[in-house]
Amino acid sequence: MVRANTAYVLDPETTIFKPVELQVDLGIRPLYAIIGCRLLEVVRFDERHTLFVDEEGLQDGLSAFTIFEGFPQPIAGKIVLVGGDGSTPYTSPLISLEDAAKHFKCCRPVLDPVFAKADEISPGGIIIAGALAGLQCRIERRAPTLVEGEA
Secondary structure: OOOEEEEEEEEOOOOEEEEEEEEHHHOOHHHHHHHOOOOEEEEEEEOOEEEEEEOOOOOOOOOOEEEEOOOOOOEOOOEEEEEOOOOOOOEOOOOOHHHHHOOEEEEEEEEEEEEOOOOEEEOOEEEOOOOEEEEEEEEEEEOOEEOOOOO
16 A cells, blocks of 8 residues: 655645645655646745745746745745655645635736726827726735545
8 A cells, every 4th residue: 555645735726725645655756746847945834834836936927826924925836735844754734724725815917997987088099988998907816715535
């Protein structure tokens, strides 16, 4: 029988946060495939847990990202949470999926249409009321969607 540890995986594109099983004897190799990256970055979650993220995830064309409470920059791409401090082989998380989820916000840029009011004048001329005058960008923030029992 192959030994496996549980890890929690957060996908900011779908907001799904779920447990997965990782084969212990493969070390961190499966994390590259789960995250879909070439270079892993280790981020401390707390004194008993570690996050693995894509070191090169923040790139042009970003369609979703995650805000991790207390971390100074957004995290792009999938996030894997494991037990351990990152210096020893990882273990299953000692925190529940629900408690871990409280530390994350999944974000995505959203474009909202802006419509002209009562024949506005722009540098290009008169814009008829109700016509599209432009687009306004905002960031939508959502809590992760928990999916139990996948591990």
